[in-house]
Amino acid sequence: MNTIAPPVALTAEASASAPAAKWTVSQVEALYQLPLMDLLFRAQQAHRENFDPNAVQRSTLISIKTGGCSEDCSYCSQSARYKTEVGREALMQVEDVIKAAREAKAKGASRFCMGAAWRGPKDKDLEAVTRMIREVKALGLETCVTLGMLKDGQAEELKAAGLDYYNHNLDTDAEFYDRVITTHKHADRVDTIGQVRAAGIKVCAGGIVGLGETRRNRAAMVAQLANLDPPPESVPINNLVAIPGTPLANSEKVDTFEFVRTIAAARITMPQSFVRLSAGREAMSEEMQALCFFAGANSIFYCDKLLTTSNPGIDRDQALFSKLGLRPI
Ligand code: SAM
Ligand code: DTB
Ligand code: SF4
DSSP states (O other): OOOOOSHHHHHOHHHHOOOOSSSSSSHHHHHHOOOOOHHHHHHHHHHHHHHHHEEEEEEEEEEESSSSSOOOOTTTTTTTSOOOOOOOOOOOHHHHHHHHHHHHTTOSSEEEEEEEOOSSHHHHHHHHHHHHHHHHTTTEEEEHHHHHOTTTHHHHHHHTOOOOOOEEEBBBBBTTTTGGGOOHHHHHHHHHHHHHHHOEEEEEEEEESSSOHHHHHHHHHHHHTTTSSSOOSSEEEEEEETTTTTTTEEEEEEEOHHHHHHHHHHHHHHHEEEEOOTTTGGSHHHHHHHHHHHHTEEEEOOOSSSSSOOOOOHHHHHHHHHHTTTTEE
């Protein structure tokens, strides 16, 4: 079997100055280049060393503030800059969010994720969101929010409300980032992730496949995620849902096996993280999803709708779990 050198060992000189990267881009790219069976075998080994291979975590996602976002992320239905079918809505009422959380819990989700189409939260928005977090947590669910970039002190407020996870994706390789988004920088994303980490909140950070990036870009994104210190506890890998009206509406679909390779690369480089098979499942066959689980994905969004696009839904997921002998965590 082909072997790839393990992560770079720290040299005396490197460790004396800055912490050295654990994974180089070339090492991750070499994983992608393995014969598929060898790559899947390595991913399964890493998975089985750290997780029950038949258990999959389920998070329910809800959009608490939809549309009208100031940012120009080329893939997003919620940017105010593109003519999509998604309109601007107000922040949901706390009671409506709690009702949805109760339903999610009754249907078997273990985590409730609340997403907002903001560049970042204003202080008054944060106050409402902290009320949502407190009440969702009181139902016995783990909480996650994704609100955009955070200003000093905001992560601490979220932590004080009992927030378990903050989702903030790197989305794509730092070198490709400004081809997709110009209204904020990749470094801003890294900064917010640092603030979340420093506040003691668990990090959910991943990215998107299918933005027109190269394999090298994909490998670089995986390496950037894996080299966060520590790596994110949760790593969502999204397959682009092409949205009419956005600049990426006609983006070429990434080959199934290339997507599966990305999941496997994430599993091998972040062996102790949950890897979430995230957006784009609606367009995936059951066989493709099974391959993703075999490659090390062990988390999904469990709801009929993601933020604005559709997801397989609870009945279909229960049927798939049953066919594959998977059980929820
Ligand atoms: N506004 C916040 C932000 O950008 O961090 C939170 C919401 S934003 C919609 C959350 C994530 O959804 C993005 O970082 C991106 O990874 C993912 N996403 C958005 N639109 C997508 C699409 N069309 N296909 C796949 N993933 C998408
Ligand atoms: C993540 O990585 N994927 C989720 C969640 N974090 C917030 C969002 C997916 C959005 C898919 C497109 C939509 O439904 O608008
Ligand atoms: Fe706004 Fe987030 Fe969509 Fe970017 S991805 S346009 S920041 S909602």
